[in-house]
Amino acid sequence: MSAAPAPPPAAAAAGVRARRQRPPLLVLLAMVVVAATVVCAIAGAAIAPHDPDAQDLVAGLQTPSAAHLLGTDDSGRDLFSRLIAGARTALVGPLLMMLGAAVIGTVLGLIAGYFGGWRDSAIMRAVDVVYALPSLLVAIILVGVIGGGYAVAVGILVVLFGPADARLIRGATLAQRSLPYVDAARTLGLSRRTIMFRHIWPNILPLIVANAFLNFAYALVALSAMSFLGIGVAPGEADWGRMLNDNLSLIEDNPVAVLAPGIALVLLAVAMNLLGDWAYERLSDRGRAR
Template sequence: MSAPATVAAAPAAATAPGRRRRPPLPVLLAIAVLAVAAICALLGTAIAPHGADAQDLAAGVRGPGGSHLLGTDDSGRDILSRVIAGARMAVVGPALIVLGAALIGTVLGLVAGYVGGWRDTLIMRVADAVYALPSLVVVIVLVGVVGGGYAAAVAILILFIGPFDARLVRGVTLEQRGLPYVDAARTLGLSRRRIMFRHVWPNVLPVVVANSFLNFAYALVALSALSFLGIGVDPGEADWGRMLSDNLSLIEDNPMAPLAPGIALVLLAVAMNLVGDWLYEQLSDRGRAR
């Protein structure tokens, strides 16, 4: 039942204004950064010039040069190799958070927006309560008390980001609930669950996908902040936040030791935000075209 709305919008999207929706240069560069991060996360040690944990205590700290393009840390480990290896944690952790939060937020948001009533009130009051909390501070306290390391940090961040997604999905669902295709589905006698997940959800999904890029950037920074504080990952782990913390004292001997993971973190977070913002703009334009 949702197909006619999509088909009806297709001719407008295929016209000349579609050319203006082509990604601008900053977004194309951001997409390139995401592609490099994905390759590093998938291949990791296969493309690293050295072993991420291979030590050369006799060599110690060295500046960039020779076989170590970004130099080494105080244990003689290759900085470039550790940055490449750290991409896996930088991508996998936030990706799990985004997927978990999107699942929770989509289900709760659809129920709140379409069913309404006491369910809507309960879900939104819980979301408001979570929204009022300083999430990163609470996560630091909970991870420190509960323990569990990186896995606990990921699980707690899912529970904090999920309600934000629920608010977004609820708003889009409220817009969809009054459209003709939903009225037609009700007239045909389709169940409430079928309407929500077979007809409303496909029209909500693009907004969820765009928002997921922004959530990824937030999750990446949050996990890196926890790692920087020594929470979540083990000492010596090839994690960008942990590397930034461990190598700060090497700033004079090898500036790239702390700068390289910091730059990688900033580039990935900014790239996610740029792509997410651009997707939001495209969805907004499509909504106005309808």
């Protein structure tokens, strides 16, 4: 009996690429965690079994049951419903911070890395000053002095995280600036803006995307820490960091009240890191295939 013919090289290579592009199990689980958080953030009011802000002092301090899956707090509010509602601030704030820092860092890093000279010096000296500051401590102090709550905290973190992105992207731009394709683009007479944003930027995009996902995790932890300290979201608002603080007194009677928001924070942060690593690999492989 003759052996089956070997697949042609092109088909074998396509099969290898398909297997490499298939997300591994951990990435699939990370996608599920992020998707569940997005659903809760968008449709939390529709899927929550109870009103997350409704108080019932008679039903206060209950342990997990069929009526209240995670129990209730000392005001009788359903903790499972509040966990669902808290997904909104856990997602929106870090997402805005991630996008804002990426835009600031990309623009400043490309300009500093491509132009060099006085532009590079001016941008990097300002970046060094901000980068030397302890971001979370500065944000806590500024929000405490200025007030404004969650929105101000997000804006301050954008300004504080942007310089770190600028340093990273400047280094990547410097590495790309001396490559032959950039010299060829200059020879063709392309404008500097076109070279930066249509040629260099796509080649450093994997790094930008991976760093943006990492920033999301940092922002999630930072904003939750500020809410835990009472200077993030408004008192009484459903937020995972705030839930950790509000339910600390229940840790002996109902440990789930503290563990649930803590586990949710860890799962979302880890999931975004895994997705960032996977996106970096996918974009890098696509760039090498071109």
